[in-house]
Amino acid sequence: MASRPTISDVAEASRVSISTVSLVMNGKGPVADATRQRVLAAADRLGYAPSRSARGLAARRTGNIGFVLREDHFRQSEPFYTRVFLGAEFEARRRGLYVLLSTVPDPYDPARHAPRFLTEHSVDGVVVAGGVDATLLEQLRARSIPFVLADYAWDDSPTVSADNRSGGRAVADHFVAQGHTRVGYLGADPEHPSPAERRDAYLGAMAEVGHPVPDGWVVTADGPSDRQTGALNAGLLLDRAPRPTAVFCANDALALGLLDAASERGLAIPDDLAVAGFDDVDGAALAKPPLTTVRIHKETLGETALGLLAEGLTGAVEEIPPRTLVPTELVVRASA
Template identity: 35%
Template sequence: MPTRPRRATLATVAASAGVSVATVSKVLNGRADVAPATRALVRSLLAEHGYVPRPPHRTPVEGLVEVQLDEDLCSYSAEIITGAIEAGAASGVGVIVTQEKGTPRDGTSWAHDLVAAGRRAVITLAEPTQAQLIALSQACLPLVVIDPVNLPGIPMVSIGSTNFVGGLSATQHLLALGHRRIAYLGGPAGAAPNQARMHGYRAAMEAAGVPVRPEYVRASGGFCYPDGLKEGALLFDVEPVPTAVFAVSDGVALGAIQAARARGLRVPEDLSVVGFDDTDLAALTSPPLTTVRQPLREMGRVALRTALRLAAGETIESHHIELATELVVRGSSLAA
């Protein structure tokens, strides 16, 4: 496990600049009684050392927690954010939701801005870079990641669900209905949640003695409706056509249903479909979607409570917390 880099201190910067700690402090606080050349030197060394000021001490109910997205708000993220806001209200802590699109920000400047804005902790549905993880650690600003797609090389605290068990139960449900030509319509090949759900699918098929056809396992570019629509269209060109599909998310499942209808396949009479997430759309689609429920709102609550524990200096029991999934049977799955 990589060693966490030591946090730069005022003394470190002062020694490099050949000035006193008090002079460095004056530069940080914008005091006017520092020579321009000295001020410029100290500022350059602060940036070079990646110095981030420590957040001010606060009582447990003060401050704000930031929840960060890297995409537009959707049913999945809205449920998680709602849970975080509910837990924040119960703890007397405000929750700020921000959106960071495009290239990830430089870690040091990002952490500095968060501390300056009075954040006590950060919860992210985005993928933090190693530079951001290091900068937040140096700033003593706790971070909790929701269902990380990629696992970084340095430790971080994350909240997820039992993806493998969810994939296992979804496939077992289809097998119990008599299906044998069962396809898996996945997300990005390297994404950790996708891999866990796919392994659950394969484990259920193997335990039932049903071979997995390579052409029935497809990795889409993402977890959304257009991904299911595109990859579903390719899947239904395969002969023989599968009689059931387990999709990596509700969005992919709904895209696959539309692709099936475009091929003249009826759901669930000709094709059973099971999704994953149980977002609001799952119960509203026609037919209502059988899916694996992630406790999204509870994931948000646990993330907020965990972030506050970290901010208070408490030791947590595990760096990765998994909440139980549950199969919800609706109208999109039918006996073969």
């Protein structure tokens, strides 16, 4: 069986030099239209695809992008980051790049857990999704590997995140439009910047329309942002007298926990208590009642991050915009 065709096979078949074939394959340089067609036709006929190794060697780029994710985020059952990854993969495909997924444990030991591409220089840049140990980010910076964060923020590194503020505001507006004036907030995971933004925008918007949220109705639990934490801390809002008539939760997991707690207490949703979340996870639409929430376009998050990174790689890395927002969208279901 004939071995895989090379650039010179194509050159020969289309009667041009390999330089010209290279120019055509990369869409560079001035090439006569007729020549271009001829080369492309020959390449197609021969089933030619440039060798990534050779290309990488000659052009001193790898064409690979690293995608780093905390291991527990990757294997958690809510496929949030999985979808961010899919978005990145999709965008990478459009740009002819490959994505190398690498998970890092938490806590992270830089000596033992460093992703291989860090030492092996096998990527041109890295997308970091979600919170990771700062040591890793410092390592990236120290080796001057360009990176973009998705759904996280660190120092003044370029970041892509959901538009948490407008999402928080949208929930407040919705509550007000439904006639609520006495509303609360349930949050968790104080370390992550996103919940804080959601909270501040929400509280700010309520205050603006003359219904400030009293401190007692703002609960930020000290645990992870999950359903159990939500259920556990719900009491701090539900067992109070007076009780808020609507609660905004920093994310859907907490909101689902709050629904559990409300159901245990025999509260009718949304009549006794309106509940809104954030993220629009798969389970939100299946909840009883279906959860009103702010949708984050997870794939778009990944797409955008990878796109910015790729753009930055072909130009001045310093020019990656420091902060990019992906729009959010209020999805009104039965819970509020």
